[in-house]
Amino acid sequence: MTSATRGLRSTTDTASEGRQAGGLTTHGTPTEPPTAPPGDEHLGQTLKVASDHRRSLRIGRLRKFGLSLGVLVVFLAVWWLVTALEWVRPLYLPSPGSVWTAFVEANGCTEVSPTRTVCGEQNYYMWEHLIASLQRIGVGVGVAVVLGPVVGFLMASIGWVNTAFEPYLNFLRSLPPLGYIGLLIVWFGIGDLSKYWLLFLAAFPPIVIATINGVRGVRQDSIHAAQSMGASRWQVGTSVVLPSTLPEVIGGVRIAVGFAWTTVVAAELNAGIPGIGGLAYVSGQQLQTALTIACIIVIGLAAVALDALIKYLGSLAVPWYGKA
Amino acid sequence: MTSATRGLRSTTDTASEGRQAGGLTTHGTPTEPPTAPPGDEHLGQTLKVASDHRRSLRIGRLRKFGLSLGVLVVFLAVWWLVTALEWVRPLYLPSPGSVWTAFVEANGCTEVSPTRTVCGEQNYYMWEHLIASLQRIGVGVGVAVVLGPVVGFLMASIGWVNTAFEPYLNFLRSLPPLGYIGLLIVWFGIGDLSKYWLLFLAAFPPIVIATINGVRGVRQDSIHAAQSMGASRWQVGTSVVLPSTLPEVIGGVRIAVGFAWTTVVAAELNAGIPGIGGLAYVSGQQLQTALTIACIIVIGLAAVALDALIKYLGSLAVPWYGKA
Amino acid sequence: MSFTLENVSQRYITDSGEVIHALADTSLEVPAGEFVCVVGPSGCGKTTLLRILAGFLEPTGGIASANGQPITRPSWERGVVFQQANLYPWLTVRKNVELGLKFRGIDASTRRETAEQCLALVGLGGFEDKKTYELSGGMQQRTQIARVLANDPEIILMDEPFGALDALTRERLQMDLLTIARERKKTIFFITHSVEEAVFLGDRVLVMSPRPGRVVLDEPVRISAQYGRMLDGKELRSTPEFVALRDKISDTIYEGQAP
Amino acid sequence: MSFTLENVSQRYITDSGEVIHALADTSLEVPAGEFVCVVGPSGCGKTTLLRILAGFLEPTGGIASANGQPITRPSWERGVVFQQANLYPWLTVRKNVELGLKFRGIDASTRRETAEQCLALVGLGGFEDKKTYELSGGMQQRTQIARVLANDPEIILMDEPFGALDALTRERLQMDLLTIARERKKTIFFITHSVEEAVFLGDRVLVMSPRPGRVVLDEPVRISAQYGRMLDGKELRSTPEFVALRDKISDTIYEGQAP
Amino acid sequence: VEGGRTVHPDSVMAEGAGECPVEVHEEVDTTLTIAYQPIPNGDLIVRDLGWLEACMPNATITWEKFNSGGEVIQAFGSGSVDLGLVGSSPATKAVSPPVSVDMQVVWIHDVIGDAESLVVQEGEGETLAALAGKRVAVPFASTAHYSLLSALEREGMNTSDIELTNLSPDAMLAAWERGEIDAAWVWAPTLPLLEENGQIILSAADTAEAGAPTFDLAGATTEFVEANPEFMQVWTAAQDAAVRMIKDDPDAAAESISVQLGITPEEVAAQMEGYTYLDASEQAGEDYFGGTLAQDLINTADFLVDQQEIDEVNTKEAYEAAIYSDAIVEVGQ
């Protein structure tokens, strides 16, 4: 029996609630009890993916797409209606049309007078703002991705390091970025460095925590097996613990990136131009609500897209996840 | 063999890396393969708790406490030194002493002139600010705790609901609160309602996502077993799926509360007094750095304490977690 | 209660669209009160068959019926014992056993009484108020059996119920099960990997072929009948009839597997 | 390579501070090349014993030694086969088998050759480049055995290695293991729950008592020797000597368990 | 994307943009960061027309946008900014203990008049006294905050007599329309919107008359000023040119500012009514750099001590030392 037989579906399942919940899976070893899938919410686990997949097959990709589109259309229609009927002042809730216009104008040029044309917003096209923010997230989260697993490793494997620093990790995790951005600016200036720090501090704890959980979750026998094959402590670390932990680390990175997006406006409050968060904030201050909403939508879409990308790369990096 | 024999330790373990990673556990059923603990990072799982416990026993509670204290002392000493040597201007990094003074003054009264005494900061003691924020978090997260599992349940068990709304959930999850707080104010005013909404929106997605994962992770056979005992669809939901999902929901609540804390300053940017986040912000604006830092520390400590409380209540609510 | 399969077959479709023919046309008739054991190589469709009988799965071909009624969904009249005990850890042992009765709206005092009886029957009297996770694997499995018995289904479907137990516990539970089956006259459909277990327990042993599964041997077991009395485990296993039957079944399985 | 235990005992301390006496004073001598099987009720300390021999655990009392050297930590000279295959899913089958050699700094071409030989030995020639999770349970278990063999340890410690396999696969692997043990002259310490398996495989069977575990029966198995030739599985199981020995061991286990 | 763009390369610029209105100084090759705020005054014209870059082609200039004086002061402290726009009250705070930033006031961008006003909801009364117990919103730590506090003091009231609420200008609008606030002291673009259904009862002009003027100042670190006198001179000249443009060619000035603020030139023109702009010669006079500016700062500081916003007033010398008039005097001649 190969992995191809895993996560399969019956052509005519007498589907009921149970069917949607939890995948029915066959196991490579017959007497292997069906273990509950790991609770990690992030990596595509065969069970869940399989169950999604089954459902998706059942509904049909097309129907699913249609449904999503339908919801979107209904949403836009309601929005449009609310604004068209002037239930809310356009200044507060601009119509979908004017948000779209703001979006288009922010990505192009407008004539302000016969002699002058202004391009983008705040001297940058919106996509340039987005790229600037992506770069910052890239650096901040990037450093966290490098350091987080190392620290997580140390904390999980050296008792006193954990004892000493775990409280601070939990502490750090719940601090409001808006509260400490001022300190970061004082220490690191208003330039990109303080933004990197903020994004790093947002991204770091989830990755460390995920790594610690990953390391702690490594099966004892996995390690024993390596030791009995002559592995040194270092070899156990690099050949067994590290790869075992990878799925959790990737899950942690996904949480971290999501969290970094939620702090991008805070990071770009000061000297945040170019930057999509900075643009959202500045335009909000200037009561350019349509542009603010356009920015927020762009941030949301970029976040979803980036997450999908990481998920995909993760599944390439950890092809065995959920299978072994 | 009872649960008492689970998560035990050897008196003289030839400890190595492997010992810290992953708990060594005996299993109720001898041929039951040692399943990897679920990856959920939140509830005290026997395996991990056991491993923590072993370590803690080994180090000794006292030594552990001493270590934590030591780190704290070192931290404060370095902080003090940096400020005493005036490496950084006290305005930007006040000394531990002045932060403490700010904390004390914010919780008491100071004479400004022989005739005038001012109590607290911004007309409230700091603990009143904290309580105000706790109330807001209570309401915002409370509503999310009620609605989140319901929505998660619906999404996990009704295919089209999931298809229709999942994208929005992911979208919502990564939106920066600072970006949409303006819209909330427009719709719900500057009063507590918009703050509740903001905290609710921060807390809602993690709980829904956790619930969905929980429901999807319910073992098929658990459901089948109930059906074969004559359970109706409704009974399966309430008697099996609901309790099975509880641990994940509690984990989701913990993430949600942590996240809510990180957004409390954003929520209290406007008309946020009384409110510890509002106080942090206003004092930052007024360059009262010592008070800002005191607020941030209070927020962090409150968050850690609240998390510990939920963790504890969770372990009471789900005593079987990690054991079955 | 009897059950029958008429030309039942099952195909699965994988994610990649591949069709897996798990169960070939299978017909079977099991009279009420019979203890049928099913053996066969891994992946031959034993569990599939059980899921169809339990009503978890509608066959892609043919009709499965219990007492002449087509099986369309799970029912308390067909109890299922899984390899894993599937107890609900948020309920005590007693509450677990009462659960089926509760689902069916039986009043509390009857529930309590029945649960106690059934727990006593499987040798767990006194453990009523324990947490399920405080029980050993064997005790959990017995609790599961008590839970199914409490519901008093006429058919009990068991999927390798003793597979995860150690040899000793396994033997004990086999004896318990035999006693219960005889006393309560249940119709039992019992899947196992162990040929010995099948011959020891069954009134009849079915051997299935590799995928697509079909019944390739349908053998009555009459050893005790031949000896005119119940033989205990050790005695039975030493009889030449037992050895012969066991070998015959093993051979059949091997043949099917030959490369 | 031989190994010995001198008055080895083991106590565990639970979280709640309770002391569990898992292994009573145990002494044992296993000469090089012997195939020792260990049976005993669940929780009697079999795995504890194996962990001590493997060097995963330092006994709280007594000394365990291999070839006269005290065992202080795991070593490649004492290979361990677990119930779960513990393969590394990020490595191919070949890479898994090569891993021990790699740890020990053996050059790539030797590694490759050895891995291929060992995989061929366990009947997995041609599967070298598969992902481990594409293998069935039985194949994974064989890969694990190949992995341990590749390292060519003199002692192989096995903890219910076939417990999770179906009867058929199990029988096949038993045959393979016997062949390998004979050809390669390994010292083998084999834990099992199945008395039949122990008698079938072992040169010697140890029976342990319930906690605190001690060896209550130490029985040589000489059936093939008595018949003057290797008997195949079916033949062997039908000999009266086999039946007698099996029953004796079972009885010993039962006695220990008697309430 | 490289940061710090003053203009989008794809934009079509105004005529005359990038041409230095004063003498070009090739020799200035300093590197600095300028903090600016979206307030309609000459600073935005200088930025829009690229005058500093044109007049000092060898200087490396980075413009950073800020939303309040508090943020600018913070940036000063971290050494991220060398020169920038701050309101008079944040500036006073900055040079008083405990902050005591080593900085100098180098220019008055504008004297705030009707631009920052107290608007009251229709029917909520016409005097400050009538606001007793009512909810009044103001962005804390801003010049408007200061104006409100000093108006209250003159009225013999104190902050506990009203329900004082910290709101950012963008949040005020919504709160206003929902009737959550009864009054607000604020500036454009929020101010004209509130005026639609409200009434202005006081403005910064009134407070100024009562001896508590508020300004939008330019501040620079002492270190920078001392090291770069030529730069300061050219910068001042450019600011002076901008003020003269406001006076001589208000349409062109309004267009430049409108581009910077992202609103129409007409709206800009209306907003500019609320400010008084002073050229260098005016600033060099008695009322400002030539005389009372330091005293204005001291008065502000006194008041802030009363309000518990700062700990104590610095020495008179400290405030006098914080006034840098060399460049203004030179340019004003």
Ligand SMILES: Nc1ncnc2c1ncn2[C@@H]1O[C@H](COP(=O)(O)OP(=O)(O)OP(=O)(O)O)[C@@H](O)[C@H]1O
């Ligand atoms: N839900 C499913 N979707 C697709 N294929 C399935 C599914 N369940 C089982 N199969 C396939 O159908 C075949 C029969 O599976 P089944 O579980 O009935 O075998 P089994 O005899 O119970 O095996 P085992 O002894 O391993 O329990 C197998 O090849 C399996 O891969």
Ligand SMILES: Nc1ncnc2c1ncn2[C@@H]1O[C@H](COP(=O)(O)OP(=O)(O)OP(=O)(O)O)[C@@H](O)[C@H]1O
């Ligand atoms: N790490 C540990 N800490 C504390 N007690 C333990 C530990 N490991 C095992 N024990 C206890 O020691 C006893 C012997 O355990 P061991 O795993 O050696 O038994 P076993 O014979 O292998 O059982 P099984 O057949 O179930 O595998 C058991 O009672 C068990 O509960």
Ligand SMILES: NCCS(=O)(=O)O
């Ligand atoms: N006009 C407000 C300027 S500031 O006080 O925020 O600097």
Ligand SMILES: [Mg+2]
């Ligand atoms: Mg099966």
Ligand SMILES: [Mg+2]
């Ligand atoms: Mg064991």
